[in-house]
Amino acid sequence: MSARAPSGRESASFGAVRASWLDWTADPPGVSSGRHLVAFRTLLLAHLAVQAWAWSVHELPPPYTFPPLTMRVAAVWFTFLCGISLATDRGRLACALALPAFAAAVAWTFPVTANHWYLALVLLGLCSVFDPEREGESVLLIQGLRWLAVLVFFWAGAQKLLHGLYFRGEFMTWMIANGVERWSDIFGWMLPDGEVERLRALRRYQPGAGPYRVDSALFLLANNAVWVGELALAVLMGWRRTRQLAAFAAIALVFTIQTAPREFMFALLYTNLLLLFVRGEPNRRLLPLFLAAYAYLVAVLFGAPGAFLLKAGGGL
Amino acid sequence: MKRGGLAIFLLLFALWPAAHFALVRTYDVDPWKLGGWAMYCVPGPMKTVRVVGIKQDGELERLEYWRYTAEEKWLADRFRELRRALGELRSPERLAQGMFELHGDWEGAVIAVLTFELDPETAHLRTREALSTWWRDGRREPYELPADFHARLYARP
Numbered sequence: 522m523s524a525r526a527p528s529g530r531e532s533a534s535f536g537a538v539r540a541s542w543l544d545w546t547a548d549p550p551g552v553s554s555g556r557h558l559v560a561f562r563t564l565l566l567a568h569l570a571v572q573a574w575a576w577s578v579h580e581l582p583p584p585y586t587f588p589p590l591t592m593r594v595a596a597v598w599f600t601f602l603c604g605i606s607l608a609t610d611r612g613r614l615a616c617a618l619a620l621p622a623f624a625a626a627v628a629w630t631f632p633v634t635a636n637h638w639y640l641a642l643v644l645l646g647l648c649s650v651f652d653p654e655r656e657g658e659s660v661l662l663i664q665g666l667r668w669l670a671v672l673v674f675f676w677a678g679a680q681k682l683l684h685g686l687y688f689r690g691e692f693m694t695w696m697i698a699n700g701v702e703r704w705s706d707i708f709g710w711m712l713p714d715g716e717v718e719r720l721r722a723l724r725r726y727q728p729g730a731g732p733y734r735v736d737s738a739l740f741l742l743a744n745n746a747v748w749v750g751e752l753a754l755a756v757l758m759g760w761r762r763t764r765q766l767a768a769f770a771a772i773a774l775v776f777t778i779q780t781a782p783r784e785f786m787f788a789l790l791y792t793n794l795l796l797l798f799v800r801g802e803p804n805r806r807l808l809p810l811f812l813a814a815y816a817y818l819v820a821v822l823f824g825a826p827g828a829f830l831l832k833a834g835g836g837l
Numbered sequence: 838m839k840r841g842g843l844a845i846f847l848l849l850f851a852l853w854p855a856a857h858f859a860l861v862r863t864y865d866v867d868p869w870k871l872g873g874w875a876m877y878c879v880p881g882p883m884k885t886v887r888v889v890g891i892k893q894d895g896e897l898e899r900l901e902y903w904r905y906t907a908e909e910k911w912l913a914d915r916f917r918e919l920r921r922a923l924g925e926l927r928s929p930e931r932l933a934q935g936m937f938e939l940h941g942d943w944e945g946a947v948i949a950v951l952t953f954e955l956d957p958e959t960a961h962l963r964t965r966e967a968l969s970t971w972w973r974d975g976r977r978e979p980y981e982l983p984a985d986f987h988a989r990l991y992a993r994p
Contacts, residue, residue, distance in 0.1 A: 584915065632919065636873075643850070665846075680854065683858055686878065686955060729961055
């Protein structure tokens, strides 16, 4: 059989199919996300700055401890670049200048790097390549960022499904038993009387210890609602008609889940991303609030009241 | 050009967690690490590492964690950390070689990695053991373990 070049019509339809999935997360015609994205970019740089301040105050354990002064210099650098993004129209350049330093931090901590650092790195990469102040690039940037939000949410739910420790609540039961106290503080009230005490008496390194299951319909419902919610919201965020409501629900879910481990840095980063699905430029409108939240987290690191915002180890 | 690049990048980003899941299942890679978005799916990996030296006269010398020298502790902790993150993609070979440098009278070393995990069927904690033997001269022959090896390996002091 001889090879046949595609006709113009076939080629055009292939191009339409190829383009269509990328466009699922696009804005309706006539809507511009430029200013929205400029605020997103500034908040991303603020996030990096706060992360670097956190690392400079609360050092990572060896062998991942950063060389002396490195993180202080990086914190000042990211803070300066955040200021550049806030005060000038050179935000893309600021992201491009932040990228090597943050990539080096990720490489330094590999392979124990936290997943939200990878996410921040990817977001930074996109903001370095696409300029929201150029019409065509603004469209691609919002599509790309929204796709990342959808994919991370989808896979977070799918992985819980695949690993199989949510159907009967085993993972959460384990965390109540062995995680830091906060897991039982947040979720322990759903368990029958005496169960928290039973679980916390189980030894962590004792083969055969268990069972890490509890008899509580509410607890099982809450466990399964997590992965079902993540999968469903990922799909709903892809639909233009439901994306706004889904984004609000997703923000609520993220904060609910992250309250126990105090992953507020991830919660803020992801909220910044999810707000890109919401009409009315909330990233821009809420920019002062976000910056104040980030500034307060830094203040807590330096001793301001609010230690409950820190992780069990004292970091961010 | 940029649109095509973005599409390819997003495709890779979308597919990576599936590959990550395969790595977790095949090589025991940590679900929490390497960007597979599988945090809070399973308890964080719990692994202990035991090192037993095989001396020239065939006598076994078990290293006690609480009596490690600083060099031994660094080697063992580093291996355990990387093994937790990378699973079987991280071989104990470097740990064995490091121990040979510290213990001139060792001909070989048996390294045991004990993994504790939550069994989804029973919801009880279960263990898996990976034993490997390493020789100073580089040969890869298994060591015939004495009958009481495991009893001695996991004996509490």
